[in-house]
Amino acid sequence: MSTDYQQAREALGMRLRELRLSAPGGRLTGTVLAERLSWPHSKVYKLEGGRQTATSDDLRAWAEAVGQPDTFEELAARLQGFESHIRSWRRQLAAGHRPVQDSWNIEVDRSRAIYAWEEAVVPGMLQTADYARAIFLRYADLQGTVRDTDAAVRARMQRQEWLYRPGRRFNALIWEAALHALVCPPAMLAAQLDRLMGIVGLDTVELGVIPLGASLKIPTANGFWVLDQRLVIAEDWHAEIWLDDAESVDSYLKVWRTLRESAVYGADAQNVIHRVRRGLNVRA
Structure with a gap:
């Protein structure tokens, strides 16, 4: 805390x-x-x-x-x-995941540039509906909260419309470990990786992948998002943390830029994703 x-x-x-x-x-x-x-x-x-x-x-x-x-x-x-600033999951999820997604949608909608770092899961803005559903169900089980999964998935998919608006820019960094994580059945993960390969090259998205064997200047710690250099949203197990003071925003942006130095982009990123995809046992 x-x-x-x-x-x-x-x-x-x-x-x-x-x-x-x-x-x-x-x-x-x-x-x-x-x-x-x-x-x-x-x-x-x-x-x-x-x-x-x-x-x-x-x-x-x-x-x-x-x-x-x-x-x-x-x-x-x-x-x-x-x-x-400290939004406990117990309180936020009392009515389910949909209200949390609605809060995110409001902030994303008013943003023009987003910087995201995820070390454990595919960023929500790039998730397939099936992958998102699996994530929501796992967290609902963990927190013992209302299962409003379909509504939460719809809200998350609605947020992705932002990616296709002119003048927007989603700068995403993913650690390769997140691509291997079987937080859903292998066939769902395969479809999710296929989507990521298709995202590479989208005008409004810059997708970087940090390979497991990459040299790191700092550890790959918890995920976070920076919206328009005005708001940081980070997650911990007990709460979601919202920070809007300039010092905190600058600090997280510095972390993001440092992690970015270890990432690969374009065809190299596709190759990493394809390698992980090829190694999946989709019949498991």
Whole structure:
């Protein structure tokens, strides 16, 4: 978890403690507050200590329980401030994958140049519908979330229309390992690799592949996207991270450009993809 995020969570916890101690009817102990809220005592102390992230409902209940309901808007604004950057999967996927895809579509639609790095999967903008469906199903199983797979796939396919608009540029880097990963049946992966070979040479796409044997200046760490040099979206197992400060954007672009130095393009990229495709056992 990022230091900035944790500091913001701890600051919110300190504010919650202040409200408990300054309750109009007299300071409340954590035990009394927990009883009023019908919460385990540990939840009160975890929230105050910044060891658990409050929900909006938690904050509303806290404000009312300490006799200061008018402070809810302030608390909610604090929560929104740091959750706009760290978007937990648990919260985002509560209603399924489709709303997350819709958020992505809005940001992509307003972008003209995108820089993507993926080390484990084919970038969503280049996925076939079957490959995307397999990815969504695996993550739904992992997170235990709503299976709105067909709707999520449709939203992702809709986003790909961006690739065919004049004046757009998708700069994609993929580590060869992602081309081998059997996150779907071999026949689906074969079709996905065929699509990638057809993408090479598309006017709006620059597709680079970093071969497994390439010399690397930096490790092939987690994937990320930079949109119009204004927004970075990166994924971790607990959350999706959105960063819009100039320093962070510059840092991720520097990483992208460093990785790019190890990539091959054009016919060389097609040769790597074709080699992986040829090695697939599509009958498996």
